[in-house]
Amino acid sequence: MDCERVRQKLSAYIDGDLTFAEKERIEEHLRFCISCQKEMRKLLGLKNLLRITYTILAIEPKRNFSLHWQEVLQRKSWQRAFLFSLTSLVIVVSLCGLVMWRNAQEEVKGLREEMVSVVALSDGDLDLDRNDLHAFHHSVKVVEFVEFFPER
Amino acid sequence: MNRTEVRSLPVSGVEDAIWFEQKIKECEKNLFRFAFHLTGNKEKAEDLVQETFLRAFQYRHSYDHTRSFENWVYAILFNVYRQRSRKERIIRFIIPWRSQDDEEERFEDCLEWEGDDPEKFTLKKQVLRDLYAIIEKLPTPMKEVMVLCDFMDYSYEEASEIARCPIGTVRSRLHRARKLVRARLEEVYGEEILSLWS
Missing domain, CATH: 1.10.10 (Arc Repressor Mutant, subunit A)
Structure with a gap:
């Protein structure tokens, strides 16, 4: 060798x-x-x-693991339950927000179509009564407000 | 070291908890020392042991009662330690200026060395501090086998069981780890430093 x-x-x-x-x-x-x-x-x-x-190296732990492990286990499970609830809450709130946003988009789409038809009907010969005018102004305001935020 | 014991399975939940508590009591000190040598820090070692026991309890049903409980817990500790090291490395990569001020306390309060004159004691303390710093900087797989075989006096076979790698790997990692540590110690203190301890 x-x-x-x-x-x-x-x-x-x-x-x-x-x-x-x-x-x-x-x-x-x-x-x-x-x-x-x-x-x-x-x-x-x-x-x-x-x-x-x-x-x-005379190192000794400050904690007594065998005495406190059950307490720690319980505390950890509480922490996990709390985190789980918090995460669930965030998910539910986000989903609700998403659904509401979708509904708002749908409504705006409807109003926009309504506006277009009102403008087309009144083409050259505007003969709208008070209620039609009110609805028209409302549609314009809503569409302006929503279009301020970019569409996805 | 003989670390094997055979025991019958606990049947109820209460028995389970009592059995587990008894087992923890038997190995908590060794496990803590082991964790301390891996992490080099008391606080981190305590957290590591705590987490290890919780996981061991969580997965107690996967424990093979014909094998050593201590080795099984050591293997869990290894896994937790590896996961934490990975996390720390990522955090250090993202936040490189993160301080490590808690690393300093380890030797000052831990050394118990009787019968030496103060000068000799200071030198030995210095050597040990440097030795620890060198081991701390070793790549994790090398550090793991060094702690197992050199500090804890485990055989290669036991170390391979705990670290979950082949015996040949343990042998080569240990060889390289010792070579590195030796070379760095000799760089600082000269070639004859290790002959003083043989």
């Missing part, structure tokens, strides 16, 4: 994750290769350092 291949397996070697034959080959190489021995010492050093870090 050359040094390159041994070094690739050193990590698994120090973790005891090699087959017996592989382990034997690496040990045989390590017996005479000083630079690989040095490499292994460094790897062991790193492994020890990481283990020491784990041991000396």
Whole structure:
């Protein structure tokens, strides 16, 4: 085994994750290769350092999970229910708005047609009574107002 | 490490809750330490563990009672952690100036190291702080196997079960992670720093 291949397996070697034959080959190489021995010492050093870090870090959770998990679960389900209701409300309001907007569009369309027919009837010879004039003015106002907003 | 235990299935909802509470009690400290090493922050670790337990309870029926509960919960924690990391990466991409001021508290209050003179203690603390900073910057898959195998002392087989990847992948990720960490530590402290710990 050359040094390159041994070094690739050193990590698994120090973790005891090699087959017996592989382990034997690496040990045989390590017996005479000083630079690989040095490499292994460094790897062991790193492994020890990481283990020491784990041991000396005295970290304890502030919360007691086993005591409070049911409360948290309940709180979360309330939060989810609230979010679900809020989302449903927004969807319902949007749908209502959409339906109302469609109806308004339909009404405007009707009024516009009415206007056109009134203008066509009065072509050259305007003979409208008071009620017709009132309806005509109303249609003009509504159409002007709606056309102020662009149609989809 | 022997982490397998076989247990009969709980039958009622109340039994379910009692059984689950008992299980949490057994593994909460280890799980918290594991989460801390992954996130490097106490607050984040607590949130992560909390979310993990809630999900574990939600999906408790998918738990195979012939296998280790702790490993199963660790795998859930991994999933939650990966999802959160992805979210954080997206948020950082959208808001790159977002501060990370809560990351600093981790070592100052956590180290308990008796018997060293103050000078040595300061040096060791510095090395550990740098070590943690290096691990923090490792790509997530490498960091995961390093925490599992080097901090928590899991075998490659257990790590592959928890991280849900083949043993060969665990082996190569760990090898590359160690190589990177070593190279960066040696860059700062010189080639002989790790020989001091062997």
